[in-house]
Structures are given as structure tokens and as C-alpha cells.
Amino acid sequence: MTTPQIDPAPRLLERVQAYRGPPTAVMEVCGTHTVAIARLGLRSLLPPGVRFLSGPGCPVCVTPVDVFDAALFLVRECGVVLATYGDAVRVPGSDGTLAEARARGADVRVVYSALDALAVARSEPDREVVFLALGFETTSPTVAATLLAAREARVDNFSVLSAHKALLPAMDALVQDPDVGIDGFLCPGHASMVLGTRGYRPLADEHDIPCVVAGFEPAEVLAGLALLLDQRLAGEARVENAYPRAVAPDGNPAARAVLERVFQRVDSRWRGLGLLPASGYDLRPAFASLDARRRFLEGVSFDGREPPGCRCADVLRGVLEPDGCALFGKQCTPENPVGACMVSSEGACGARHRYREA
Amino acid sequence: MCVAIPGEIIAVDPGGTAEVDFGGVRRSISLALVPDAGPGDFVIVHAGFALHRVDPAEARETRALFRELLDDDPAD
Amino acid sequence: MTEVITRAHGGGGVQTHDLIREVFAARFSNPILDRQDDAAVVDAVPAGRLAVTTDSFVVDPWRFPGGNLGDLAVCGTVNDLSMVGAEPRYLTAGFILPEGFPLAGLEAIADAMARRAGEAGVRIVAGDTKVVGPGCGPFVNTAGVGWVADGREITGGGARPGDAVLLTGDVGRHGIAVLSRREGVGFSTRIESDVAPLWGLVAAVLDAGVPVHVLRDPTRGGVAGALNEVAVQSGVEIEIQEDAVPVLPAVAGACDLLGYDPLHVANEGRALVVIPEDAADAALARLRSHPLGAGAVRIGQVSAGPPRVVARTPLGGRRLVDPPGGELLPRIC
Numbered sequence: 001m002t003t004p005q006i007d008p009a010p011r012l013l014e015r016v017q018a019y020r021g022p023p024t025a026v027m028e029v030c031g032t033h034t035v036a037i038a039r040l041g042l043r044s045l046l047p048p049g050v051r052f053l054s055g056p057g058c059p060v061c062v063t064p065v066d067v068f069d070a071a072l073f074l075v076r077e078c079g080v081v082l083a084t085y086g087d088a089v090r091v092p093g094s095d096g097t098l099a100e101a102r103a104r105g106a107d108v109r110v111v112y113s114a115l116d117a118l119a120v121a122r123s124e125p126d127r128e129v130v131f132l133a134l135g136f137e138t139t140s141p142t143v144a145a146t147l148l149a150a151r152e153a154r155v156d157n158f159s160v161l162s163a164h165k166a167l168l169p170a171m172d173a174l175v176q177d178p179d180v181g182i183d184g185f186l187c188p189g190h191a192s193m194v195l196g197t198r199g200y201r202p203l204a205d206e207h208d209i210p211c212v213v214a215g216f217e218p219a220e221v222l223a224g225l226a227l228l229l230d231q232r233l234a235g236e237a238r239v240e241n242a243y244p245r246a247v248a249p250d251g252n253p254a255a256r257a258v259l260e261r262v263f264q265r266v267d268s269r270w271r272g273l274g275l276l277p278a279s280g281y282d283l284r285p286a287f288a289s290l291d292a293r294r295r296f297l298e299g300v301s302f303d304g305r306e307p308p309g310c311r312c313a314d315v316l317r318g319v320l321e322p323d324g325c326a327l328f329g330k331q332c333t334p335e336n337p338v339g340a341c342m343v344s345s346e347g348a349c350g351a352r353h354r355y356r357e358a
Numbered sequence: 359m360c361v362a363i364p365g366e367i368i369a370v371d372p373g374g375t376a377e378v379d380f381g382g383v384r385r386s387i388s389l390a391l392v393p394d395a396g397p398g399d400f401v402i403v404h405a406g407f408a409l410h411r412v413d414p415a416e417a418r419e420t421r422a423l424f425r426e427l428l429d430d431d432p433a434d
Numbered sequence: 435m436t437e438v439i440t441r442a443h444g445g446g447g448v449q450t451h452d453l454i455r456e457v458f459a460a461r462f463s464n465p466i467l468d469r470q471d472d473a474a475v476v477d478a479v480p481a482g483r484l485a486v487t488t489d490s491f492v493v494d495p496w497r498f499p500g501g502n503l504g505d506l507a508v509c510g511t512v513n514d515l516s517m518v519g520a521e522p523r524y525l526t527a528g529f530i531l532p533e534g535f536p537l538a539g540l541e542a543i544a545d546a547m548a549r550r551a552g553e554a555g556v557r558i559v560a561g562d563t564k565v566v567g568p569g570c571g572p573f574v575n576t577a578g579v580g581w582v583a584d585g586r587e588i589t590g591g592g593a594r595p596g597d598a599v600l601l602t603g604d605v606g607r608h609g610i611a612v613l614s615r616r617e618g619v620g621f622s623t624r625i626e627s628d629v630a631p632l633w634g635l636v637a638a639v640l641d642a643g644v645p646v647h648v649l650r651d652p653t654r655g656g657v658a659g660a661l662n663e664v665a666v667q668s669g670v671e672i673e674i675q676e677d678a679v680p681v682l683p684a685v686a687g688a689c690d691l692l693g694y695d696p697l698h699v700a701n702e703g704r705a706l707v708v709i710p711e712d713a714a715d716a717a718l719a720r721l722r723s724h725p726l727g728a729g730a731v732r733i734g735q736v737s738a739g740p741p742r743v744v745a746r747t748p749l750g751g752r753r754l755v756d757p758p759g760g761e762l763l764p765r766i767c
Binding site for chain 2: 610614620621622623624625682683684686687688690691
């Protein structure tokens with residue numbers, strides 16, 4: 001409905017290609033952008049000195065191994081029905097994946113929405129149903145709303161294992177990491193739909209990083225990149241919105257209110273970035289009865305061993321290109337992924353491998 | 359995976375669940391996070407929930423941005 | 435009470451014979467099958483060669499918008515024969531049915547098989563029925579025999595540098611139609627499976643004397659999977675123009691919703707045709723004159739190069755197109 005009659009993408013590309021400013025490393029912080037860039041073959045079309053770094057935007061990628069260990073424990077030892085998103089079932093834990101557990105008889109269901117997991121709980125009242133919840137502020141409000149619905153409907157066999165993450169603390173940590181040289185952020189389209197554009201201001205104002213929110217169509221990605229390069233040329237650092245049809249300055253306050261009501265910020269461990277203060281979302285104590293950790297995992301801990309040789313941690317910080325990892329395309333492929341970044345089609349390694357430039 | 363295509367709300371039931379059409383594919387979508395959306399509105403959806411109601415004026419802003427970047431005549 | 439399949443239907447006794455007579459023989463009747471011997475005896479072909487294939491059909495759910503298991507069981511095998519340029523002649527059909535499966539369901543499957551066999555001009559000449567415990571199925575296996583004219587050499591290894599790559603219609607309908615009815619996915623659509631027997635379409639091209647090098651139906655694995663097979667078998671590079679591959683808006687919407695690439699989604703009534711460049715226009719015209727090929731387009735060409743598939747993106751970039759890996763799962767988070 002908003003697509004102009006003639007696709008402006010080719011001319012926007014020409015405009016980007018005409019850039020002759022300072023060298024610029026642009027970090028995209030959304031897995032869907034990672035896929036869009038790879039699918040378009042955009043890397044090979046960039047002007048001299050401009051490159052993309054894939055940031056920590058793929059939910060299953062930034063989720064540390066111990067979360068998958070906890071999920072495996074729940075299906076193997078507690079006998080729950082574990083519902084989650086498609087990509088999560090293939091991420092290796094310390095000892096296998098949920099998909100392998102399912103092949104050996106565990107009850108693992110792939111769902112499209114947390115509401116679908118709640119529906120499973122309602123239709124199978126004799127089973128304990130746990131939803132493994134991953135993702136940033138795009139997804140966490142949907143889980144929060146589902147938890148409110150579960151409480152209202154008094155569904156007592158449903159709970160959530162939350163691995164939700166807050167995006168801004170990770171972006172903040174990355175600009176302060178001396179190993180990672182970021183000259184601009186292509187900000188995520190849909191997390192910004194909830195968060196709004198204001199949250200990026202400290203990155204622009206205090207750290208001089210241009211931040212441009214972009215959509216996912218080729219023309220929208222290119223328009224975002226064009227605005228970002230204009231800022232670099234002018235020596236500016238501002239927050240701009242190249243995705244006005246989806247992102248309002250204040251985002252979605254209703255969604256944030258639901259998120260705040262159900263979840264609280266906690267220090268949280270990220271694959272690659274380590275422990276970041278106030279960067280995760282756990283259920284508030286008032287929702288303890290819906291919290292799978294409190295229901296099933298009190299006193300249980302997991303060491304969460306990273307697969308040997310896997311360099312997802314460096315890829316996620318943008319300090320290593322996927323093909324700089326010795327396992328990339330050899331031991332580690334989309335068919336037989338070693339690390340989380342290869343499992344997800346949105347992971348830096350998965351997208352780069354699937355859409356390798358010819 | 360973020361879904362880029364906005365869907366059109368066809369109908370809303372009293373519980374706040376909408377039937378949303380994505381160019382011929384329909385799914386029931388919760389409106390819990392965009393309570394003011396109604397039939398005829400276009401919404402952007404993520405994981406079974408509408409997260410944003412697309413305002414026609416905002417859609418025009420996107421076209422205006424493309425024109426501005428490309429130095430095109432607004433009459434295009 | 436709905437009549438259902440019981441163990442007795444697979445026991446070889448009275449009920450088995452009743453089932454064969456009332457469900458299968460009544461629908462598939464032909465002089466070879468009607469003799470009801472342990473094996474079908476068919477005439478030898480006077481010239482040319484025989485093509486033989488088998489496929490098992492386990493689609494879940496067994497009925498979907500645009501067809502059911504029976505449509506697939508006939509069309510899938512007819513199309514496999516057609517893809518080597520073989521005129522489909524005979525099919526066999528083996529049924530593995532779960533206890534408790536409604537008899538009306540089996541009749542719907544058999545109806546579809548009879549109708550599709552008629553469309554394809556193929557006779558079902560032998561069959562078998564087994565009943566297993568409840569929980570999964572029904573399953574159907576079909577084997578097919580077809581006749582290949584002398585001099586006809588259509589193989590996945592036949593693509594040559596300079597050939598054009600044609601596609602007979604839009605992609606992704608079957609996979610999306612089936613998925614829409616799978617439990618837990620929960621979307622509805624008017625998209626119907628493209629399932630159809632392709633022999634008529636193939637014959638329209640072959641009868642015109644057009645020198646076809648490769649035919650391949652992009653079923654499981656989609657266009658990406660099928661083209662990769664051809665690239666490897668022929669030792670050539672295949673380049674497609676990404677935006678030349680037709681995708682219905684509803685299929686594109688469903689793929690977007692679920693995180694699928696339309697190039698990876700299954701089709702059951704489409705074919706890829708690899709043909710010398712100078713015959714491409716004539717072949718396209720023949721394809722488009724047939725109802726199943728009305729949407730035929732040229733999507734790319736073959737060149738000397740490493741065995742791989744490359745897509746030229748709408749912006750002019752070039753990227754590799756891999757076959758899909760593993761199970762297609764909704765990727766949402």
C-alpha cells in the first residue's frame with residue numbers, strides 16, 4: 001500500500017554509491033536487516049570505505065547457551081511441553097538441541113506466537129506448557145500481553161522461560177568497546193516501533209554516532225543508509241527516521257506499558273557481550289506463578305559451554321567477519337550449525353552463508 | 359524475523375482479536391498492543407500481535423523521504 | 435456412525451476384498467486391473483525405452499486447499515516420469531492406512547487418484563492395502579512406468595552453457611496451501627495447491643520438436659533445490675534474475691509472515707525447462723498456449739562456471755542460491 005509506483009531502490013543505490021566521505025562502518029542491529037543486506041547482495045555494491053558490521057540483532061544468537069540448557073532440562077527432566085519459535089529448536093545447548101530432544105521423544109512444539117503456546121496450555125490442561133521466550137522489545141511486549149491473558153484466564157499450567165533482552169544497553173556497550181569501531185547504527189525497524197526513536201539520542205549526542213531507523217524493503221534500507229552517509233559527510237551525528245510509516249518518535253507507549261507491567265530489568269548475560277547491567281527482562285515477582293524459572297528451576301544451574309572453536313561471540317560484536325571463523329562453511333553450515341549465528345537465517349553467519357555473494 | 363508487509367484488519371471480535379489480511383493470507387492477530395485499531399486499518403504485526411497502526415499520513419512521509427533523497431519533483 | 439478403516443480391512447479376508455472392490459476397483463477400473471491377478475501383465479513397448487519411478491506420499495494433513503493425498507500420489511509420479519520426457523502409461527498404488535481412518539476419506543483420496551489418472555492418461559494397474567495402528571498416515575506409494583521415445587534424451591545432466599531457463603508458472607502455492615492447514619500454524623488463505631499432472635504441458639513442448647535439455651519439477655526444496663540439482667548434475671552455473679520468478683502476492687505474504695524464501699517452497703504443478711537459447715521463444719509460446727503453462731516465464735540462463743546457482747538481485751548484486759537446509763520452520767523471533 002505504501003510502495004511507490006516505480007521502485008526507487010536503483011536510484012537510491014546510485015545515490016549511496018556516489019558517497020565519497022570518510023570511511024564508515026555501519027552496524028545493523030536487526031537480524032532482518034542482516035538478511036535484507038545479504039539477500040540484496042548489498043555488500044559488493046557499497047562505495048569505497050563503507051562496510052556493514054552485523055550487530056547483536058538476532059535473538060537466538062545473543063541468547064547464551066545456558067538458556068538452551070535450561071530448556072533441554074525442562075523437556076528431559078521435568079517432562080513439560082516446550083513451545084518456542086522455529087529457530088530456537090536448532091540452537092545447540094551444551095548437550096544437544098531441542099530438535100534432537102524432540103526426535104528422542106521430548107514434546108517440543110514450534111509456534112508462531114506466545115498466544116499459540118498459551119492455546120496449547122488451554123487445550124491440554126493436564127500438561128505443563130513452558131514457552132521459551134526470546135527476543136528484543138519487538139517480541140517481549142507480545143509475551144507480556146500473553147502472560148496477562150494467561151493470568152486473566154487463570155491458566156495454571158502455563159509459564160514462560162524468559163530470555164528477553166533490552167536492545168539499548170547492548171548498543172551502548174558496543175560503542176564503548178574499544179575493539180569495535182562503529183561509525184553509525186542502522187537502527188532496527190520494529191524494535192523502534194515499540195521503543196520510538198528517542199532512546200537512540202544518547203548514542204548520537206554523547207557518543208557522536210549517527211543513528212538512522214530503517215525499514216526492510218530494499219528502498220527503505222537504502223534510504224536509511226543514504227541518510228546515515230549524509231550525516232557522515234556533514235560530520236553530524238543525529239537520530240533520523242527513514243521508516244516513518246512504522247516508527248513514531250514515541251514508539252508504542254501501550255506496548256511499553258504492558259512490557260513494564262509484567263517484566264523488570266535485570267542484569268543479563270549475552271553471548272558475545274557478556275554480562276550487561278539492566279539488559280534483560282525477567283518476570284516481576286507478582287507474576288512468579290507464571291515464571292518457569294521459579295516453578296521448575298530453583299536451585300538448578302547450567303554451565304552453558306560454548307561449542308569448541310565457535311567464534312559467535314566475536315561475530316556478534318562485529319569484530320570478526322563470519323568468514324573469518326575457521327569453522328565457517330566447513331564444520332559449521334546451515335545444515336549442521338555449530339554456533340547460534342549459523343542456526344538462524346537471521347544470524348550473521350547464517351545470512352552470510354545462505355546468501356553468499358557470487 | 360520482522361514482517362514488513364502491513365496487514366489490513368478485516369474484522370475484530372469482542373475479545374480484541376482481529377482477522378488480518380496480508381495480501382490474501384489471513385491470520386487472527388491480537389490487538390492488545392494497539393487498542394485503538396479497527397476494521398480497515400493497516401497494522402504491522404509481529405509474533406501474532408499488531409504492534410503499530412499505519413497512519414496514511416506516515417505512509418506519505420515515506421514517499422516524501424524518497425523524493426527528497428532523489429531530488430524528485432513532488433508531482434511525481 | 436462414520437465408517438472407519440479397521441484391522442480387518444488389511445487382513446486379506448472378506449473385508450479386504452470388499453474394500454478393494456468398492457473403493458478401488460470401482461474407481462480405477464481398466465482391463466488390466468480388472469483381471470485381479472497377483473501381478474499386472476502389460477504389453478511390451480514396440481520401440482523406445484521404459485522409464486520407471488516410485489514415490490511415497492505422506493503429506494500432513496492429507497487434504498489441503500486445492501487437493502488431497504490422492505492428487506499428489508498420481509501427479510507426483512506422473513510428473514517424475516514426465517520430467518525425463520516419458521509418456522506415463524501405468525501406475526501401481528500401495529495404501530498404508532491407519533486404523534480408524536474414515537472410509538469417506540479413503541474414497542475422497544481414491545476419487546482424486548482416478549480423476550488425475552484420467553487427466554494424465556495413465557492406468558492404475560496394480561495395488562495393495564495395509565492397515566497399521568492409529569497415530570499417523572494415511573500414506574500412499576505409487577510406482578510409475580512410462581514410455582520414452584527413441585532419441586529423446588532429457589536428463590538433469592543435460593544443461594549446457596548458453597541454455598535458457600524457463601519456469602512454467604508462479605511458485606510456492608503448494609507448500610503454502612499445505613502449511614496453512616497444518617495444526618499450530620493457524621493462518622487461512624485462498625491459495626490453492628498448484629498440484630496437476632504435467633504430461634500434457636510437457637508433451638505440448640516436446641511434440642513441437644523443441645530440443646529440451648532438462649526438465650525438473652521444483653517439488654520439495656523448491657526452485658532453489660531443483661536448480662541446484664541441475665547445476666551439480668550438469669556441472670554448470672545457473673543464473674536467475676530474482677525478480678523474474680513469479681510469486682503470487684498471497685504467497686509472498688505468507689512467506690513474509692513465516693520467514694520463508696519463496697524459492698525454497700514446494701510446488702506440485704510447475705516445471706523448470708532448460709533449453710537452447712534459440713529455441714527458448716518457441717518453447718515459451720508452446721508452454722503459454724497450454725492452460726498449465728499460461729504463466730510461463732524465462733527466469734535465467736546457464737553458463738560455464740562452478741556448479742552453483744546464482745541470483746541476480748533487483749539491485750544488480752549477485753548472490754548464491756543454496757538449496758534449503760533441514761526442516762522449514764517458521765522463523766519469527
